[in-house]
Amino acid sequence: MTAARDQILARIRAANAARAAGDTPRAGDTPRAGDTARATGDADSAYAALPRDYRRAHHDPASTDIVELFAGRAADYRAVVERVPSGAVAAAVARILQARAPDTDGVPRFVVPGGLPPEWLAEVPDGVELAGDDPPLSSAELDRVAGVVTGCAVAIAETGTIILDHGPAQGRRALTLVPDFHLVVVRAGQVAADLADAFARLDPARPHTLISGPSATSDIELIRVEGVHGPRNLHILLADTGASS
Amino acid sequence: MRIGLFITCLTDSLFPDTGKAVVTVLERLGHQVDFPAGQSCCGQMHFNTGYRREAVPMARGFAGAFADYEAIVSPSASCAAMVREYHQVLAAGDPGLEREVAAIAPRVHDLSVFLTGVLKITDVGAYFPHRVTYHPTCHSLRMLRVGDAPLRLLRAVRGLDLAALPGAETCCGFGGTFSVKNSDVSAAMCADKVAAIRQTGAEVVCAADNSCLMHIGGALTRQRTGVAAMHLAEILARTEDGS
Amino acid sequence: MTAAGARRGRPAAGGQGPHGSMPTYLGMPAFPEAARAALADSQLRRNLAHATHTIREKRARAVAELDDWERLRQAAKAIKDHTLAHLGTYLLRLEENVTRAGGHVHWARDAAEANAVVARLARGAGADTVVKVKSMATQETGLNEALAAAGVTAIETDLAELIVQLGHDLPSHILVPAIHRNRAEIREIFRREMPDAPAGLTDDPPRLTAAARTHLRQAFLSAKAGISGANFAIADTGSLVVVESEGNGRMCVTLPETLISVVGVEKVLPSWRDLEVFLALLPRSSTAERMNPYTSVWTGVTPGDGPREFHLVLVDNGRTDTLADPVGRQALRCIRCSACLNVCPVYERAGGHAYGSPYPGPIGAILSPQLRGIADPVDASLPFASSLCGACYEVCPVAINIPEVLVHLRARVADGKRKKIISSERAVFQASGWVLRSPWRLRAAQRAGAAGRRLAGRSGRIRRLPPPLSGWTDTRDAPAPPPESFRAWWARTRGGASRGRGNGQDGGS
Numbered sequence: 001m002t003a004a005r006d007q008i009l010a011r012i013r014a015a016n017a018a019r020a021a022g023d024t025p026r027a028g029d030t031p032r033a034g035d036t037a038r039a040t041g042d043a044d045s046a047y048a049a050l051p052r053d054y055r056r057a058h059h060d061p062a063s064t065d066i067v068e069l070f071a072g073r074a075a076d077y078r079a080v081v082e083r084v085p086s087g088a089v090a091a092a093v094a095r096i097l098q099a100r101a102p103d104t105d106g107v108p109r110f111v112v113p114g115g116l117p118p119e120w121l122a123e124v125p126d127g128v129e130l131a132g133d134d135p136p137l138s139s140a141e142l143d144r145v146a147g148v149v150t151g152c153a154v155a156i157a158e159t160g161t162i163i164l165d166h167g168p169a170q171g172r173r174a175l176t177l178v179p180d181f182h183l184v185v186v187r188a189g190q191v192a193a194d195l196a197d198a199f200a201r202l203d204p205a206r207p208h209t210l211i212s213g214p215s216a217t218s219d220i221e222l223i224r225v226e227g228v229h230g231p232r233n234l235h236i237l238l239a240d241t242g243a244s245s
Numbered sequence: 246m247r248i249g250l251f252i253t254c255l256t257d258s259l260f261p262d263t264g265k266a267v268v269t270v271l272e273r274l275g276h277q278v279d280f281p282a283g284q285s286c287c288g289q290m291h292f293n294t295g296y297r298r299e300a301v302p303m304a305r306g307f308a309g310a311f312a313d314y315e316a317i318v319s320p321s322a323s324c325a326a327m328v329r330e331y332h333q334v335l336a337a338g339d340p341g342l343e344r345e346v347a348a349i350a351p352r353v354h355d356l357s358v359f360l361t362g363v364l365k366i367t368d369v370g371a372y373f374p375h376r377v378t379y380h381p382t383c384h385s386l387r388m389l390r391v392g393d394a395p396l397r398l399l400r401a402v403r404g405l406d407l408a409a410l411p412g413a414e415t416c417c418g419f420g421g422t423f424s425v426k427n428s429d430v431s432a433a434m435c436a437d438k439v440a441a442i443r444q445t446g447a448e449v450v451c452a453a454d455n456s457c458l459m460h461i462g463g464a465l466t467r468q469r470t471g472v473a474a475m476h477l478a479e480i481l482a483r484t485e486d487g488s
Numbered sequence: 489m490t491a492a493g494a495r496r497g498r499p500a501a502g503g504q505g506p507h508g509s510m511p512t513y514l515g516m517p518a519f520p521e522a523a524r525a526a527l528a529d530s531q532l533r534r535n536l537a538h539a540t541h542t543i544r545e546k547r548a549r550a551v552a553e554l555d556d557w558e559r560l561r562q563a564a565k566a567i568k569d570h571t572l573a574h575l576g577t578y579l580l581r582l583e584e585n586v587t588r589a590g591g592h593v594h595w596a597r598d599a600a601e602a603n604a605v606v607a608r609l610a611r612g613a614g615a616d617t618v619v620k621v622k623s624m625a626t627q628e629t630g631l632n633e634a635l636a637a638a639g640v641t642a643i644e645t646d647l648a649e650l651i652v653q654l655g656h657d658l659p660s661h662i663l664v665p666a667i668h669r670n671r672a673e674i675r676e677i678f679r680r681e682m683p684d685a686p687a688g689l690t691d692d693p694p695r696l697t698a699a700a701r702t703h704l705r706q707a708f709l710s711a712k713a714g715i716s717g718a719n720f721a722i723a724d725t726g727s728l729v730v731v732e733s734e735g736n737g738r739m740c741v742t743l744p745e746t747l748i749s750v751v752g753v754e755k756v757l758p759s760w761r762d763l764e765v766f767l768a769l770l771p772r773s774s775t776a777e778r779m780n781p782y783t784s785v786w787t788g789v790t791p792g793d794g795p796r797e798f799h800l801v802l803v804d805n806g807r808t809d810t811l812a813d814p815v816g817r818q819a820l821r822c823i824r825c826s827a828c829l830n831v832c833p834v835y836e837r838a839g840g841h842a843y844g845s846p847y848p849g850p851i852g853a854i855l856s857p858q859l860r861g862i863a864d865p866v867d868a869s870l871p872f873a874s875s876l877c878g879a880c881y882e883v884c885p886v887a888i889n890i891p892e893v894l895v896h897l898r899a900r901v902a903d904g905k906r907k908k909i910i911s912s913e914r915a916v917f918q919a920s921g922w923v924l925r926s927p928w929r930l931r932a933a934q935r936a937g938a939a940g941r942r943l944a945g946r947s948g949r950i951r952r953l954p955p956p957l958s959g960w961t962d963t964r965d966a967p968a969p970p971p972e973s974f975r976a977w978w979a980r981t982r983g984g985a986s987r988g989r990g991n992g993q994d995g996g997s
Contacts, residue, residue: 005595008753011808012576019573019814043574047758050566054559054765073778136792139709139743159779172793173742173784177735178709195764204725204760205589207790210767210783215735218775219648219664220671220693222539228647228697229704230735230782252974254924258934259967261974280978286924291917293876293895295902299921306925387878416833420875427873428959429524433837434875435964463964466949 057193058158066157067188071238073160077213078226079234086239089185093149094123096183096235100146101127108146110183111137111175115168116151120185133171139178147181147233153208154201155186158194160213162186162236165206173207182231184211187239248278249314251307251328251353253321253455254286256476260455263320266482267356270369271318273484274360278318283310288335289327294422297335304328304335308345315352316363320478322355322385322453329353330388355385356478357394357453367401372485374404378447379477380438380461382454383416395453395477402480408445412437419460435464442472449473451480508806508859509599510628510845518869523838535670536836543830546776547883553778554768563765565887568821571758572811578723578756579802585726589788591798602803603634606715606748609799610640613746615713619704621730621737622646623717624662624824625750625803627846628859631715642715643707645736647700654681660840660848662826663774668839671696704736714740714795718751719823720766721800724759727787728800731770731780741784747795752803754811754820766823769885773825806859815896819854821886826851828880828890834873843870850880854893862901871897927975934976937969944968 059069067083075081084092101108109129112121124130131137131145151169152162162184164170176182192198202208215230226232248271252264271278287307288300307328311317319325329350336342360366379399385391399407418424418434425431438461442450450465452458455476462474526532551557571578583593596602602625610618618635620626620642632642644653651666652659655677659665666674671691678685678699685699716737720729728749730737741747757766771780789798811817829835829849840848844866845856853870862868871894880890905911923929944950949965952958960966972980 004597004601007597008595008802008804008808009576009579011804012579012753012811015808015812015817016573016575018812019817043570043577043758046570046574050563050570051559052563052765054556054563054768055554058554058556076778077781143705143709156779161779166790166793173738174794177738177742195768196761199760199764202760204722204727204785205787207787207793208783208785209738210779210785212777212779212781214781215733216781217647217697217734218543219646219651219666219734220674220696221535222543222664222667223693225693225697227694228701228734228736229645229708229739254930257974258930258937259969261970261972261977264974265977280975280982282975282979283927285927285930288924291921291924293898294917295871295895295898295900296914296917296921297899297902299917299925302921302925306927310927383875383877383879387882414879416875416877416879418833418875420877423872423875425956425959427520427523427834428962429520429527430834430837430873431875431959432963433527434833459967460964463949463960463966466947466965467951467963 055194056196059193061193064193066193067191067238067240070155070157070160070186070191073157074162074213074236075160077160077216079160079213079236081236081238083238083240086187086241089120089237089239090123092237093120093183093185094125094128096237097128097147097149098125100181104146109144111142111145111148111171111179113148113150113169113171113175116149117169120149133175136172139174142174142178145179147183147231148175148179149183149185150176151185151187152190154198155191156195156198157191161198162211163198163202164209164211165202166209167206173209176209176211177230180231181233181235183235183237185237185239188241246276247313247315248276249311249317250278250280251284251311251317251319251324252280253319253324255459256320256455259459260476263455263476263478266476266478267318267320269482270356270360270478273370274364274366279314281310281314287324287327287332289324290421292327292331292335301335304332304346305342307332308342308349311349312345316359317349317353318356318359319353320356320453320476321455322357322382322389322391323456325353325355326384326388355389355391355453357398358389358391361394361397367397369398369401369481371402371481371483372404373402373480373483375448376406376408376446377449377451377480378408378410378442378445379413380410380417380442380450380452380457381413382452382457385453386414391453398477398481399451403485405480408447410445410450411441417457417461419457421456424460435460439464439468439470443470447472449475449480451475451477453477508809508861510630510805510856510860518865519838519842519844519873520869522842522844523873526839526842527837531670532668532839533837535668536839539664539667540830540836543776547773547827547830550772550776550778554772560765560768561885561887564769564885565821567757567762567765568886569818571756572754572817572820575753575756575811578758579753581723582721582726582756583802585724586788586800587726589726591726591788591800594799594801596801596803596805598805599629602629602750602801602805603631605801606631606750607635607638607640609746609748610635610713610715611638613713613797615640615711615746617641617643617707617711618713618715619643619645619707619711619740619744620649620715621717621732621740622649622665623715623750624846625717625752626715627659629750629803629805631750643704643711645704645708645740646732647697647734647736650700650704651677654678658841659846661829662824662847662849662851664826668841708736708739708743711744713746713748714744716741716747716749718749718755719770720763721751721756722760722762723756725787727760727785729763730784731767732783733775733781735782738782738784741786742794745795746797746799748799748801750801750803752805753807770823770825773827773883773885810858813858816854816858816893818888819851819858819893821888822851822855823886825885827883827885831879831883833877833879834875838873843873850874850890851888854888854890854897857897862897862904868901868904871901931973931975934969934973938971938973941968941971
């Protein structure tokens with residue numbers, strides 16, 4: 001194994017050394033900024049000098065309602081999107097969970113991860129059962145629940161994407177994967193305008209799931225079909241101002 | 246301005262009327278055109294087929310023949326692109342030739358860009374009372390980036406009825422030696438191009454490259470479509486008095 | 489015969505890519521013959537034309553939405569070129585950070601070595617069955633066959649890969665491996681090969697998709713090991729990124745206790761921040777979406793969440809040879825989006841199988857001959873499987889100049905022919921080069937051609953030429969040489985070889 005590692009690294013060094021020696025300009029070549037003194041030492045300074053003149057955001061948060069943009073873009077994927085005042089989250093959650101009841105046999109059971117703000121669940125009626133994940137539910141148990149209710153870490157307006165970092169209120173990754181229905185509450189303040197802002201808000205050490213609509217495939221004749229292995233139903237509750245927790 | 250006509254070996258050998266048309270148009274606009282007899286071939290076919298070594302003397306020959314001209318005008322966007330983009334690759338390792346190529350390449354123009362971009366003319370005084378569709382050849386579109394220059398020239402031709410070509414930007418399947426080495430795929434691509442041309446109801450399909458026109462035209466006559474393949478220059482050369 | 493049986497391994501040493509190996513499809517002829525067979529299949533042509541045209545227009549719309557697309561593209565190109573120029577540095581950094589986060593890193597020089605590592609790890613995890621998310625790297629190494637030989641069954645979970653696997657078929661597209669199949673054919677495959685397919689299954693795509701969901705559910709919930717590739721590996725954090733749509737990827741990287749990711753060395757990116765560029769480019773280029781439904785990002789192992797064991801297998805398999813080629817190395821920028829396939833007029837007609845490797849289309853035509861070398865007639869034919877129309881370069885999100893690399897590889901093939909004692913093509917090109925570089929010899933040839941006008945008869949067109957030009961005249965007339973070349977006309981009417989200074993009204997300006 002060390003032999004393989006050493007040999008691959010040696011081949012890379014040889015290939016790049018030969019290139020540095022015999023550099024000739026070619027058609028359409030762009031100047032390689034700060035990349036002339038290569039080898040190993042100066043990778044970081046050369047990296048810092050790379051051109052990045054693309055837009056940090058494609059919609060200016062100062063002049064665009066990016067929360068509305070997020071709502072529209074998420075809906076384009078055929079996610080169900082509702083925008084409610086933060087004070088009305090509990091009522092909306094109760095209504096949405098109850099509406100799932102006819103699709104379930106017996107009492108509908110929903111998983112709620114640790115750290116979910118209790119006030120979001122304050123109005124859930126008796127006919128709906130809530131289950132925690134401590135101790136962890138088995139995959140088979142998750143496969144039998146009616147759905148899952150979570151918050152999120154960040155959302156991206158430009159692409160209509162929700163990002164989970166699987167911290168508090170979001171649960172481990174399997175919780176939002178195995179059940180067929182996912183209700184996610186997004187606070188307006190969590191909506192980033194675009195990818196650059198969103199990634200800057202995340203902690204790379206954590207696991208992340210980027211979700212843009214329900215699961216889908218284009219594998220049959222390149223026609224998009226929603227609903228494959230991940231949740232086939234994604235319901236986004238966009239809680240407007242004055243975060244409730 | 247000293248204009249040197251870069252005729253290209255294909256147009257020289259098989260389509261001399263196109264060359265005459267370029268001369269007619271430029272002279273009608275008051276320019277003197279010169280034909281440097283030392284020119285032969287730009288080397289594109291050899292270069293694109295992998296015979297780079299054989300193409301080097303051609304790049305050298307081109308540089309020798311055209312060194313003195315302020316503008317070098319060609320009826321082939323593809324060959325013009327070869328000189329502009331790839332003669333520097335052929336010259337690599339020969340500093341003298343590299344310098345010559347660097348000096349000449351930017352002065353090489355396809356006819357449509359020369360007329361609209363350098364001379365700033367779109368109406369060349371042409372008359373052509375026929376329904377025409379325009380096929381943007383791949384190298385004119387993607388290498389030379391002539392944009393809508395040919396279309397602006399065609400729109401200014403009196404009597405000309407310009408028909409939009411469906412799927413215009415799809416390759417006709419010529420591709421130089423591709424048309425021989427992969428003749429089945431090439432023929433299938435050409436068949437689709439011909440079908441699109443027929444859909445327009447045009448009497449004439451025109452383009453900025455005789456190579457692609459030779460390909461499309463060969464299928465048009467084989468299928469007895471009655472549609473003619475004509476170089477853009479030949480349309481621009483026509484006037485009311487039939488010259 | 490299964491897909492496994494339909495391929496043959498090739499010795500690792502071959503041609504000019506001595507370090508790469510990839511299965512060539514068994515008995516696959518060189519591109520022109522394979523393409524001819526595909527062209528004769530009218531159903532295949534309809535399926536491909538329909539699918540590629542659908543995605544082509546959608547991609548154009550998705551890309552047009554970002555007015556800084558070209559700047560994003562140039563940034564991506566610069567990041568990739570920079571990474572390749574410092575590849576050793578970034579791979580070591582990746583290794584360090586993956587290890588620090590609790591993962592294990594393995595290095596594999598070629599396909600056989602990569603497959604052996606994976607087989608050993610899968611068996612060590614106690615898995616007789618593994619669930620797999622679509623990965624080009626494991627297609628390239630022929631992992632499924634190697635696992636089968638080691639007694640491990642690999643279940644492909646991507647819908648299109650499942651269709652290919654159940655149909656004992658070969659993939660023909662990077663993104664949609666079953667693009668050559670239409671819905672009716674897929675229904676037949678499911679009814680024949682899927683024991684739990686619902687009775688009365690129709691060819692409605694949502695019904696077919698639901699059948700696949702049910703079929704794979706238990707495999708996901710019970711698999712001990714999952715196998716993935718990765719779209720990106722982030723050096724400065726040790727994070728792996730898998731971009732997908734169906735959720736099968738999430739299942740494979742989340743539910744099993746052991747996760748093994750097989751990743752080409754060129755997939756590394758320097759920094760977390762680079763995702764803001766590549767996740768803007770990839771989905772729009774690939775599925776024409778603003779963002780794909782699911783992207784999974786993980787860094788080593790996270791206690792209580794996901795696999796308890798994570799192995800990263802870094803694969804060379806011809807990549808360092810490609811890196812050593814100053815022109816060809818740009819192919820290593822590829823992010824496997826398949827936009828070049830979808831716009832390619834040759835791919836649309838020849839189909840993916842004609843390219844004889846898991847990498848079809850324009851990118852395959854420059855990647856396979858570099859990873860495998862050009863000793864095999866299939867690989868030597870690939871650089872010529874293009875009309876050089878340039879549509880691929882135009883859509884490539886990392887600006888790989890595919891036509892440039894094709895022409896460069898053609899020179900390699902032609903140089904190989906120079907070494908042979910007899911090559912009729914070389915003789916033709918050397919002789920024509922001798923004629924064409926001299927205006928005098930060209931003129932003599934034109935005179936000789938004009939004398940041969942009688943070939944054309946009265947029509948002025950030539951209807952039949954001898955081989956190899958007969959390929960042209962089978963469907964197209966060739967023009968007859970005119971009685972007088974332009975050169976001769978000029979000499980006759982304008983007084984010979986003028987090189988004099990122009991004296992027009994604006995002359996001498």
